[in-house]
Amino acid sequence: MISRLRLRPLVWAPALLIGLAVAATLSLGVGAVWLSPEQVARALLEPHSPDARATAVTIVWDLRLARVLLAAVVGAGLAGSGAAFQGMFRTPLADPFVIGASGGAALGATLAIIGRIGGVGVPVAAFIGAMGAVMLVYGITMASGASSATSLLLAGASLSTVLSAIVSLLMLMSDRDLHEIFSWLLGGLSGRSWPALTMSGPPLLAGLIALWLLSRPLDVLTGGEETARSLGLPLNAARAAIVAAASLTTAAAVAAGGLIGFIGLAAPHIARLFCGSSHARLIPASALVGALLLVLADSAARTVLAPVELPVGVLTALLGGPFFLWMLSSGGSR
Amino acid sequence: MTDSLAAEGLRCVLGGRDVLDEVRLQVRPGEVLALIGPNGAGKTTLLRALARLLRPLGGAVSLEGQDIWRLRPRPVARRLALAPQGADLWPLTVEQFVGLGRAPHRGWLMPLGPDDHAAVRAAMGRTGLESMRERQVTELSGGEQRRAILARALAQEPRVLLLDEPTAALDLKYQAAILAMARRLAHEDGLAVVVTLHDLNQAAGVADRLALLAHGRVQAVGAPDEVLTAELISATYEVPVAVCRHPLDGTPLITPLRGE
Numbered sequence: 001m002i003s004r005l006r007l008r009p010l011v012w013a014p015a016l017l018i019g020l021a022v023a024a025t026l027s028l029g030v031g032a033v034w035l036s037p038e039q040v041a042r043a044l045l046e047p048h049s050p051d052a053r054a055t056a057v058t059i060v061w062d063l064r065l066a067r068v069l070l071a072a073v074v075g076a077g078l079a080g081s082g083a084a085f086q087g088m089f090r091t092p093l094a095d096p097f098v099i100g101a102s103g104g105a106a107l108g109a110t111l112a113i114i115g116r117i118g119g120v121g122v123p124v125a126a127f128i129g130a131m132g133a134v135m136l137v138y139g140i141t142m143a144s145g146a147s148s149a150t151s152l153l154l155a156g157a158s159l160s161t162v163l164s165a166i167v168s169l170l171m172l173m174s175d176r177d178l179h180e181i182f183s184w185l186l187g188g189l190s191g192r193s194w195p196a197l198t199m200s201g202p203p204l205l206a207g208l209i210a211l212w213l214l215s216r217p218l219d220v221l222t223g224g225e226e227t228a229r230s231l232g233l234p235l236n237a238a239r240a241a242i243v244a245a246a247s248l249t250t251a252a253a254v255a256a257g258g259l260i261g262f263i264g265l266a267a268p269h270i271a272r273l274f275c276g277s278s279h280a281r282l283i284p285a286s287a288l289v290g291a292l293l294l295v296l297a298d299s300a301a302r303t304v305l306a307p308v309e310l311p312v313g314v315l316t317a318l319l320g321g322p323f324f325l326w327m328l329s330s331g332g333s334r
Numbered sequence: 335m336t337d338s339l340a341a342e343g344l345r346c347v348l349g350g351r352d353v354l355d356e357v358r359l360q361v362r363p364g365e366v367l368a369l370i371g372p373n374g375a376g377k378t379t380l381l382r383a384l385a386r387l388l389r390p391l392g393g394a395v396s397l398e399g400q401d402i403w404r405l406r407p408r409p410v411a412r413r414l415a416l417a418p419q420g421a422d423l424w425p426l427t428v429e430q431f432v433g434l435g436r437a438p439h440r441g442w443l444m445p446l447g448p449d450d451h452a453a454v455r456a457a458m459g460r461t462g463l464e465s466m467r468e469r470q471v472t473e474l475s476g477g478e479q480r481r482a483i484l485a486r487a488l489a490q491e492p493r494v495l496l497l498d499e500p501t502a503a504l505d506l507k508y509q510a511a512i513l514a515m516a517r518r519l520a521h522e523d524g525l526a527v528v529v530t531l532h533d534l535n536q537a538a539g540v541a542d543r544l545a546l547l548a549h550g551r552v553q554a555v556g557a558p559d560e561v562l563t564a565e566l567i568s569a570t571y572e573v574p575v576a577v578c579r580h581p582l583d584g585t586p587l588i589t590p591l592r593g594e
Contacts, residue, residue: 006468090422217442220434222424230385230418231490232411232438276470277425280445 007274009281016288020072023292027068027299028060032307035059066194070256071298071312072291073197074189075263077204077253079290081246082264083271083282084211087218088242089149096250096264099156099243103163104133105254109184110167114174122184123199123255130251133159138243142236148225149239187258187313189298200256207249208287214242215279222277260313262320263290263297269327293320336399338363338494338526339384339414343393346376346383346550353379355550357393361526361543363493366516368537369530370561371547372571377530378419380547381496384528385416397494411438415492417484419499428474428482429467432457435489457488460515462508476503484512495519497529501536513540538562538585546570562586 028044029035035043035056042049043060078096085094097103108129112122137155144151171181211218217238220228229235253260267290268282275285294312297319301312337360344357353376361367369377382388384395386402395402397414415435426434435457436450446454458464461481466474471482480503487495497516501509517540519525531537537544537558544561546554548570554561564577567588574591 087424090424213443216434216437216440219426219430220437222422222426223434224422226382226387226418227421229387229407230411230416231434232406232408233442234407238442272425276427276430278427278430 006276009275012274012285013288016285016292020288020292020295023295023299024068024072027071027295028064030299030303031059031064033059063193066197067189067192067298068295070192070197070200071189071294073201073204074253074257074260075267075290075292075294076287077208077249077290078260078264078294079267079271079286080208080211080283081249081253082290083268083279083286084214084218084242084246086268087222087277087279087282088239088246089153090222090224091153092269093265094153095261096246096253097160097259097261099152099247100133100137100159100163101130101247101250101254102259103160103167104129104131104136105251106167106185106259107163107170108132109258110170110181113177113180113184114170120195120199123196126184126258127251127255130254131247133163134243134247134251138240152239152243183311184258186311187260187316188301188309188311189257190301190309190311192256196256200252204249204252204256207245207247207252208283210245211242211249212280212283214238214245215283218242218279218283257294258311258313260294260316262313262316262324263293266320266324266327267293269324337361337396338365338398339528340396341380341384341393342396344380344383344390344395345392346379346388346390348379353550354383354390357547357550357552359545359552359555361494361528363526364520364524365542366520366527366529366540368541368544369528369547370532370534370537370544371553375547376550377547378498379550381416381498381528381530385414385496386410387416408438411490413492414494414496415487415490416496417487417498417500419502421479421483423471423479425470425472427468428458428463428471428485429454431471431482432463432485432489435486438490453489453491457485460488461485462511477505477508480504481508481512492525494526495528497527499530499532501531501533509536516540534562534567534588535580538587539580539583558586562588 025037025040028040029037039056040060043056047057081096085096085098086092105126108125109122112125137159141152141155171178217233220231220233225235268286271282271285271289275281297316298312301310301315304310340360341357344354346354357380369380371377383390397410402410432454433446436446436453440446440450458467461484463481463485471479484500500512504512513536516527516529520527541558543556544558545552546561553570554566562577564575567575576589576591578587580587
């Protein structure tokens with residue numbers, strides 16, 4: 001039985017930040033060449049000192065640092081938008097992809113791969129696909145006048161089904177790109193470096209901060225639509241702002257890391273165990289937990305079958321699923 | 335004196351059925367108005383229409399002389415609060431939950447200030463929730479949850495308070511406490527209080543005026559003595575009743591007659 005351990009922000013925030021720093025240091029050390037935490041620290045802090053080994057400096061700065069930072073940022077983004085969607089839709093089952101972002105991103109990336117738009121083409125196409133799908137879902141729901149959260153969820157589920165059918169069809173018709181599409185769909189940070197971080201980082205962090213600023217509307221929405229209206233919340237404007245911020249975050253995360261599942265669903269549940277359900281705390285706590293989880297998962301993905309790299313999405317699902325089931329069965333999820 | 339809240343020719347349709355028809359009603363500052371009537375009479379619908387949650391097909395609701403649908407939701411929520419009968423609860427702490435009532439005052443982005451915290455503490459104090467401020471609302475008993483919902487409405491510091499069946503699910507002590515509080519809020523703090531009640535005797539005890547609803551229409555409005563007559567109640571509720579007097583304050587007491 002997991003008992004709820006309510007901690008003060010002054011306890012959990014530093015603890016998570018220290019945990020994240022330790023995990024990042026370890027993650028910088030693992031891979032084809034192993035570095036001790038001391039070598040990592042020296043390469044990081046004093047890259048120009050004569051004590052630092054040149055190879056270590058190159059490995060840390062040119063190969064691994066961007067990827068570790070990207071893992072942290074992507075994990076934070078997925079977890080933060082997952083927390084926001086769970087609050088807005090008032091369901092613990094929601095994740096960042098709940099209103100179509102994954103289907104749109106998959107279609108965008110698939111088209112870019114088939115169309116041989118190399119370089120930044122795939123992440124940009126994934127970003128556009130994710131935002132486009134969410135806007136379509138939102139537009140259809142608003143236009144139909146059925147503006148309830150439930151109709152938004154249903155429209156998202158329908159569009160996701162259609163989009164993933166199209167992706168399957170495209171994969172079936174393009175044998176030579178099958179492997180590349182499939183490995184993108186599985187999600188991973190392999191080969192990602194500074195360009196991915198500078199491209200995805202700013203919009204992702206902007207969306208995350210916007211979600212944090214929207215924490216009071218999110219709290220009010222957890223009381224249901226009627227309560228939110230009676231507290232004076234302009235329902236449609238609040239929903240549009242939350243959907244926009246969460247989707248920007250999700251789309252930027254997906255552009256960088258592909259479809260990494262589970263972090264966005266599980267991290268908010270873990271965060272709730274120690275910080276409660278008020279979004280002013282839940283959003284940053286989920287983001288930190290998500291960052292920590294993805295940094296650890298990405299380190300594992302690089303090492304468990306070395307020199308082969310596992311797609312990190314496979315790993316988060318393999319390890320996360322059973323962990324989550326255990327957490328649910330011990331009654332600690334809410 | 336301007337009415338705090340007034341309905342004029344109010345007509346609401348739900349699912350193709352007239353739920354309210356030509357409803358005319360006023361409540362003044364410092365007054366408790368109780369809405370009574372059989373199940374399905376339209377009491378909760380009327381409360382929702384008065385709270386700007388349900389747009390009427392015809393007629394108008396005015397809040398302190400202004401058409402409520404010409405006002406933005408937030409200014410309305412600063413002046414008018416509704417404590418609904420039930421609510422979907424999310425695992426916030428009692429203090430966080432009651433604090434949501436400050437949103438109309440503080441805006442959507444600003445953190446709560448000292449006066450907000452004072453209002454939240456006062457609202458928890460009035461509803462006997464101080465000792466539970468760190469507990470999650472989802473883990474409270476039904477009666478405690480009702481008090482938390484009421485406290486959230488009080489934290490809005492409204493001038494018009496709408497209470498939907500505030501005594502349901504409460505034990506005797508809190509039934510009496512909530513009704514006494516409704517009277518104090520009206521008579522001492524000058525709020526206009528509208529309360530729906532099933533229990534006619536509670537209504538007689540708490541209200542300055544009663545409005546009897548049936549089939550979406552106001553059948554009678556007036557002091558308890560004028561509305562709670564054996565003829566009117568027997569006809570409206572379709573059960574024979576006798577009316578006697580409360581031994582202490584002389585308000586009407588309704589007893590269904592057994593037999594037949």
